[in-house]
Amino acid sequence: MVTTAIKYTVIKNKDQYNEYCDQLERLLSENHTDQVQDEIDLLTLLIEKYDEDNNTFQETDPITMLRS
Structure with a gap:
C-alpha cells in the first residue's frame, strides 16, 4: 500500500x-x-474557510456605519 x-x-x-x-x-x-x-482552488477554499471561522468583524448596518 502506497x-x-x-x-x-x-x-x-x-x-x-x-x-x-x-x-x-x-x-x-x-x-x-x-x-x-x-491547488489554487483548494488553497482558496481553505483560506476562505479560515477567514469565515475567524472573522472578528461584526456586520454593521450601512446607515449606522455612515452615521458614525
Whole structure:
C-alpha cells in the first residue's frame, strides 16, 4: 500500500494561514495547469474557510456605519 502525504490541511493558526496565503500568491503567478488550478482552488477554499471561522468583524448596518 502506497501512502501519500497530505500537502494541505485545514488551517489551524495564523502562521499556517499566512503560509498558505503566500503559497497561493506564488501559484497565481505561475502558468495554470490543471494540477496548479486544483491547488489554487483548494488553497482558496481553505483560506476562505479560515477567514469565515475567524472573522472578528461584526456586520454593521450601512446607515449606522455612515452615521458614525
